[in-house]
Amino acid sequence: MTTEIKNHNGAVWVLAEQKNASLQAVSLQLTGKARLLADQLEVPMEVVLFGDNLEASAKTLIAAGADTVYLAESAELAGYQPVIYADIFVNLARTKQPDIVLMGSTCMGRELAPILAARLETGLTAHCINLVLGENNILNQQIPAYGGLISILCPARKPQMSTVAGGVFPTPELNQSRSGTIKRLEVNIAQDPRVRVVEIVKEERYEQSLDAAEFIVAGGAGTGDLEGWNTLKELSRVLNAGLGCTRPVVDEGWAELETMIGQSGKMVSPKFYLGAGLSGELQHMVGIKGAQLMIAINNDPKSPVFEQVDYGVVEDCSTFIPLLLEKLKESGLRHTSS
Amino acid sequence: MMNIVVCVKAVPDPKMADKIKIDPVTKTLVRENIDLVINPLDRNALEAALQLKKTNGAHITVLSMGPPMAGNIVKECLALGADTGILLSDRAFGGADAYATAYTLAKGIEKIGAFDVVFCGMASSDGATEWVGPQVATFLRIPVVTMVHELIEDEGADWLVRAAWEEGYRKVAIRLPALFTVARDLNQPKNLSFSGILKARKKEITSWSIDDLGVSPDSVGCKGSPTIVGDFGTLETGRSVEFLEGTAEEKAERLVQILTDSGAIA
Ligand SMILES: Cc1cc2nc3c(=O)[nH]c(=O)nc-3n(C[C@H](O)[C@H](O)[C@H](O)COP(=O)(O)OP(=O)(O)OC[C@H]3O[C@@H](n4cnc5c(N)ncnc54)[C@H](O)[C@@H]3O)c2cc1C
Ligand SMILES: Nc1ncnc2c1ncn2[C@@H]1O[C@H](COP(=O)(O)O)[C@@H](O)[C@H]1O
Numbered sequence: 001m002t003t004e005i006k007n008h009n010g011a012v013w014v015l016a017e018q019k020n021a022s023l024q025a026v027s028l029q030l031t032g033k034a035r036l037l038a039d040q041l042e043v044p045m046e047v048v049l050f051g052d053n054l055e056a057s058a059k060t061l062i063a064a065g066a067d068t069v070y071l072a073e074s075a076e077l078a079g080y081q082p083v084i085y086a087d088i089f090v091n092l093a094r095t096k097q098p099d100i101v102l103m104g105s106t107c108m109g110r111e112l113a114p115i116l117a118a119r120l121e122t123g124l125t126a127h128c129i130n131l132v133l134g135e136n137n138i139l140n141q142q143i144p145a146y147g148g149l150i151s152i153l154c155p156a157r158k159p160q161m162s163t164v165a166g167g168v169f170p171t172p173e174l175n176q177s178r179s180g181t182i183k184r185l186e187v188n189i190a191q192d193p194r195v196r197v198v199e200i201v202k203e204e205r206y207e208q209s210l211d212a213a214e215f216i217v218a219g220g221a222g223t224g225d226l227e228g229w230n231t232l233k234e235l236s237r238v239l240n241a242g243l244g245c246t247r248p249v250v251d252e253g254w255a256e257l258e259t260m261i262g263q264s265g266k267m268v269s270p271k272f273y274l275g276a277g278l279s280g281e282l283q284h285m286v287g288i289k290g291a292q293l294m295i296a297i298n299n300d301p302k303s304p305v306f307e308q309v310d311y312g313v314v315e316d317c318s319t320f321i322p323l324l325l326e327k328l329k330e331s332g333l334r335h336t337s338s
Numbered sequence: 339m340m341n342i343v344v345c346v347k348a349v350p351d352p353k354m355a356d357k358i359k360i361d362p363v364t365k366t367l368v369r370e371n372i373d374l375v376i377n378p379l380d381r382n383a384l385e386a387a388l389q390l391k392k393t394n395g396a397h398i399t400v401l402s403m404g405p406p407m408a409g410n411i412v413k414e415c416l417a418l419g420a421d422t423g424i425l426l427s428d429r430a431f432g433g434a435d436a437y438a439t440a441y442t443l444a445k446g447i448e449k450i451g452a453f454d455v456v457f458c459g460m461a462s463s464d465g466a467t468e469w470v471g472p473q474v475a476t477f478l479r480i481p482v483v484t485m486v487h488e489l490i491e492d493e494g495a496d497w498l499v500r501a502a503w504e505e506g507y508r509k510v511a512i513r514l515p516a517l518f519t520v521a522r523d524l525n526q527p528k529n530l531s532f533s534g535i536l537k538a539r540k541k542e543i544t545s546w547s548i549d550d551l552g553v554s555p556d557s558v559g560c561k562g563s564p565t566i567v568g569d570f571g572t573l574e575t576g577r578s579v580e581f582l583e584g585t586a587e588e589k590a591e592r593l594v595q596i597l598t599d600s601g602a603i604a
Contacts (some may be wrong), residue, residue, distance in 0.1 A: 110484060114469035123563070123564030125565060148573065201506045203506040203507065251378060264461075285575075311579065311582060323586055326590075327590045331594060333597070
């Protein structure tokens with residue numbers, strides 16, 4: 001058995017990510033959060049970044065709060081290479097012994113974080129919605145579960161590792177006069193022949209992005225079937241709103257995973273939210289932050305969703321959504337962004 | 339012939355998942371007679387194996403860690419066309435987090451012996467960490483690709499797959515033996531057939547305990563889990579609902595009015 005760690009003196013780390021030459025928003029948000037944790041623990045805050053042409057991002061990370069930025073820079077690392085990234089990271093972590101490691105719940109983070117945690121023989125908490133220091137300065141990694149919020153702790157091993165979706169933490173203000181150190185890591189490009197990302201392809205298949213949407217219509221299992229879902233989709237078009245969904249909708253194949261809102265999906269902060277045929281499970285609801293107006297449509301007056309909104313409509317989606325659609329078309333009213 | 343291992347998890351029926359609540363005092367789950375079913379994405383993992391069996395020939399072993407009840411879903415996999423079923427079941431395995439689950443499954447796979455491919459679902463519907471697949475691969479020291487949408491080349495030992503990436507996809511070259519976690523659109527799982535059920539009658543499932551795996555009790559289950567569950571709290575939304583009254587027609591009109599008044603539409 002390992003013993004409980006009481007003295008936390010390792011740094012707080014972020015494994016950042018640069019895509020298409022730009023630093024990912026979630027990396028900056030995590031840097032901001034890690035800075036706050038590091039200040040509380042009175043330890044340094046450090047970032048590890050892989051890729052090519054990283055200088056500008058490194059400066060931004062310092063302006064966002066990093067004391068040190070470790071760069072693994074090489075043309076071969078411009079995309080994503082799991083084996084090389086993992087080898088470099090694990091070696092560095094074994095030497096420097098960070099206390100906490102935060103990563104974004106991106107495609108990279110979701111694949112790499114469990115590999116790193118297993119190699120470092122430590123715990124990892126998925127899709128956290130808040131991180132606070134608790135007793136003995138142990139990180140309380142909060143996740144929604146079963147109608148409440150639970151804290152997951154990794155009390156006896158280091159580092160404590162979490163993944164967090166974009167939008168959970170605010171983007172920090174940049175202070176260009178902050179100073180920090182950039183350290184370049186040795187990069188050994190002896191490729192492991194066993195797994196190699198050969199190409200990253202961009203596709204233009206996305207509708208209105210949810211990230212910036214001021215008005216979001218979201219649908220759940222209660223939209224009934226593909227036809228019901230498509231009616232809701234038309235409603236979102238007529239309203240000029242973004243369209244999000246819950247997990248069952250993705251499971252049914254009606255919508256893309258990228259449009260799923262919630263703990264393991266997208267975090268959004270619209271001004272106006274209209275949820276139809278969804279039960280208000282926290283894993284979905286935590287994805288909607290700071291809306292001015294929230295409305296729910298559900299045929300069950302006892303649905304927990306009604307405890308979380310301003311206006312409730314107890315109706316069946318299959319009849320009510322077409323009716324609402326008709327009214328809106330008649331009126332010609334739609335959302336215009338401010 | 340290829341040897342394929344498919345990891346399948348027994349999960350509470352996702353259609354009834356909102357019936358599971360946590361007892362705020364004891365922090366234990368209150369499950370009200372919810373059926374255990376095959377984790378939906380693990381059906382896709384099994385289907386991937388079945389298709390390879392059809393085209394290339396393969397021996398498919400289904401592996402699950404869970405309570406004795408989980409044997410039913412292993413049987414179901416046999417009826418769907420898997421050849422061998424193994425259940426890792428022991429009190430000592432209980433309360434495992436993703437890390438300890440992956441460690442135990444990896445030990446099970448080592449005991450199965452030679453394999454070329456391991457398929458996992460991308461995520462389980464109840465845990466949904468997505469960690470188990472990549473961690474099994476790490477414990478087995480084999481390469482992994484997560485969220486696979488397409489097997490582009492799957493003959494020989496050098497495979498090419500398409501996997502999820504933001505705003506597009508990534509193409510990954512990988513050499514077997516390897517582990518893949520599969521996404522929903524990889525394939526369309528088939529339903530049980532009568533002949534499958536008949537054939538599966540003759541197939542036995544094997545159950546392995548902690549002694550069969552020869553692992554230390556400290557490395558599995560609750561004890562082998564680096565993470566533990568701490569405090570349970572509730573979330574307050576600070577909102578109170580006003581239900582719209584009247585006929586459906588009136589409610590729709592009122593809703594349009596509310597949206598207009600709030601400035602959501604104009
Ligand atoms: C670790 C973890 C992470 C998760 N992450 C996410 C996440 O990021 N995002 C997410 O969405 N989910 C997530 N989930 C799943 C989540 O727990 C819920 O299962 C899901 O959000 C429920 O979706 P739903 O409300 O559409 O379906 P249900 O819970 O099945 O609710 C359907 C609702 O529709 C109503 N209804 C039924 N028929 C009608 C009708 N005809 N008209 C009107 N209303 C009707 C019902 O009364 C019910 O309230 C996660 C789960 C886990 C375990
Ligand atoms: N107890 C288990 N037994 C067998 N396979 C499992 C188990 N837990 C998780 N898995 C596999 O790991 C995948 C991802 O699970 P998770 O990490 O819980 O999201 C599942 O789709 C299964 O293929």
